[in-house]
Amino acid sequence: MQQVQVCIVGGGCVGLALALGLAKNNISVMVLDAGPEPQPLSEAYGARVSAISLASQSLFESLGVWDAIKAQRATAYRKMSVCDADSFGRIQFNAQQLALPELGHIIENDAIRFALYQALQQHSQASLLFGSRYQSIHQTDSDVLITLEQGTPVMAKLLVAADGANSGVRSQFNLPISFWDYDHHAIVATIKTEQPHDATARQVFLPDGPLALLPLSDSHTQSIVWSTAPEHARELMAMDEQNFNKALSAASDLQCGLCKVQGERAVFPLTMRYAQQWLTGKVVLMGDAAHTIHPLAGLGMNLGLKDAAHLINALCEDSEEFAAHRTLREYERTRKLDAQKHIAMMQGLKELFSGSHPLKKLVRGVGLNVVDNLGPIKDLFVQQAIGE
Numbered sequence: 001m002q003q004v005q006v007c008i009v010g011g012g013c014v015g016l017a018l019a020l021g022l023a024k025n026n027i028s029v030m031v032l033d034a035g036p037e038p039q040p041l042s043e044a045y046g047a048r049v050s051a052i053s054l055a056s057q058s059l060f061e062s063l064g065v066w067d068a069i070k071a072q073r074a075t076a077y078r079k080m081s082v083c084d085a086d087s088f089g090r091i092q093f094n095a096q097q098l099a100l101p102e103l104g105h106i107i108e109n110d111a112i113r114f115a116l117y118q119a120l121q122q123h124s125q126a127s128l129l130f131g132s133r134y135q136s137i138h139q140t141d142s143d144v145l146i147t148l149e150q151g152t153p154v155m156a157k158l159l160v161a162a163d164g165a166n167s168g169v170r171s172q173f174n175l176p177i178s179f180w181d182y183d184h185h186a187i188v189a190t191i192k193t194e195q196p197h198d199a200t201a202r203q204v205f206l207p208d209g210p211l212a213l214l215p216l217s218d219s220h221t222q223s224i225v226w227s228t229a230p231e232h233a234r235e236l237m238a239m240d241e242q243n244f245n246k247a248l249s250a251a252s253d254l255q256c257g258l259c260k261v262q263g264e265r266a267v268f269p270l271t272m273r274y275a276q277q278w279l280t281g282k283v284v285l286m287g288d289a290a291h292t293i294h295p296l297a298g299l300g301m302n303l304g305l306k307d308a309a310h311l312i313n314a315l316c317e318d319s320e321e322f323a324a325h326r327t328l329r330e331y332e333r334t335r336k337l338d339a340q341k342h343i344a345m346m347q348g349l350k351e352l353f354s355g356s357h358p359l360k361k362l363v364r365g366v367g368l369n370v371v372d373n374l375g376p377i378k379d380l381f382v383q384q385a386i387g388e
Helices: 013-024 054-063 066-070 109-120 168-172 230-238 241-251 300-317 325-352 358-373 375-386
Strands: 002-009 029-033 049-052 075-077 079-084 090-094 104-108 126-130 134-139 144-148 153-161 177-193 200-206 209-215 221-228 259-275 283-285
Touching: 002 013, 013 029, 013 054, 013 109, 013 126, 013 300, 049 054, 049 109, 049 300, 054 066, 054 104, 054 109, 054 300, 066 109, 075 209, 104 109, 109 126, 153 168, 168 283, 177 209, 177 230, 221 230, 221 241, 230 259, 241 259, 259 325, 283 325, 300 325
Parallel strands: 002 029, 002 153, 029 126, 079 200, 153 283
Antiparallel strands: 049 104, 075 104, 079 090, 134 144, 144 153, 177 221, 177 259, 200 209, 209 221
16 A cells, blocks of 8 residues: 555646645645656647736746746747727737836646646655546545555545546535536637737737737747637538638738637637535545636636645645644635635626617726826736736
8 A cells, every 4th residue: 555645646737736745844745647657848838828927927936947047949929919809999018118027928728737747756755646537435434544555555645636627526416516617708819910910918808708819939820729619619610721721811800910710729618617616535536526617808817826836835834643634624715715816706707898879888998098197007907927
């Protein structure tokens, strides 16, 4: 039987960040993931990227992996432009005006995973089991017994479910969730643009949903996340490349000139999920297993990393009893409040920017311009965007 203090089910960015933070603090940890081990980036850009906030950057710096992540095509963005295609409203942020070096970085998820994986391989306190599944999970008052598919038993003081939106651990322990369909599908792809992106993250609110254009390391290459009604998404995915490029160029209002998709397009439905209970005994949820939100503000990854940072601090400061019930309850309470706040904010933004009703258009136009011209309110917007 193998014994560890923490077993993490799920070797994505959030699970690996938690594992590294614990291992660096001399806490024994095992990561269990059914998928293959992370690989170095390929020549082509990955379709899944994240807008990493300054708060998430601070976490990576504390874990000692920020330089390794940055070296893998991380792209700093220094400006942000948010506009409503159906009104006259616009918000613009500029890092220089705020005395910041940048507003954040656009990074391929695979780059983050690989840097964390490489760092974990250097820690004797970390066991990484990729390509492995669990057969069963049972818990007592003080421990969790995980039996691996090959029959190996693992005893842990704490089991962390970081196994994604369709968490098997969450389902096994019947932890209830609230959810609703955003009635949006997101199309993701890499594109080339006629004009350089100028280190600017752009978001265009269209009647059917937002289009984000995120700058990549090549000055004419960007990643898009186009959230739109399911019917429209199906139409866009059915288009040949030439017609999709025309539709994308028009939707972006030619802010960077003509757009040309590179490689494959992918589409996935968007659903809000919120676990009503994050803790049962010595089993706790984090990341997408606990919450998923609309990607229109790029907050999903950063929320998960905040879960990891909070749990690292909580477990490392727990001097009397490791993973004490009060410690886990405080983690659950604090992180649930933050998730609730962001879920409500995303729903409000989605409702405000949906549709073409004249009154909504007026409110959007006036609202965005007011925010763009009033310093204190704009600063609050910026602080939210950078994750502070």
